[in-house]
Amino acid sequence: MIEELENIIIQNIREIPQVPLSLLLSGGIDSSLVLALLRKVYPQAPISTFTLAKSKDYPDIVF
Template identity: 85%
Template sequence: MIRELENIIIRNIREIPEVPLSFLLSGGIDSSLVLALIRKVYPQVPISTFTLAKSKDYPDVLFARKIAELFETEHNEIILSDEEYEKFLGEYNNVKRYDFKGDVNVYILCRFAKAFSNIIVTGDGGDECFGGYWLHKYP
């Protein structure tokens, strides 16, 4: 089953054009795994990674930094104050169509990532597929 899942993800990665791309790297397992598989399929494609947090010392930022180094990406850490985050939240609220968990963070990251590439990839979806959010267990 693991090999089958890997093959499905790789098949989808092969649909990404072999051009420089931006990747939203949270520092979690999902985005780290997808980045590893992108590197497996496209070892020479330039990748710019983007991580968002309130502090450079946040554990996910530290892990994302290590993953970016491991897979030789041009890593960008977007560190925002509460005031800066609120500004983006206001922009996001003016353009959002649906209300999904984490959408404002994706919006912010894409605002930065689009300067590097028109192709932006994320590792979102693993928690939804595999029940990784605690709120699925405890309503």
């Protein structure tokens, strides 16, 4: 089941035009997983990542 889910996500990632890639990271496993799969599909592409926080003490900042 996990492999099937990975394949579905990878299929969707491949549909993204290879323009500058960016991803909003939340500190959770879901956005980290998407980043890992983006890197798997586009190993050489630059990927900009961003995290938004209300203050520098926001807990997701460390991730």
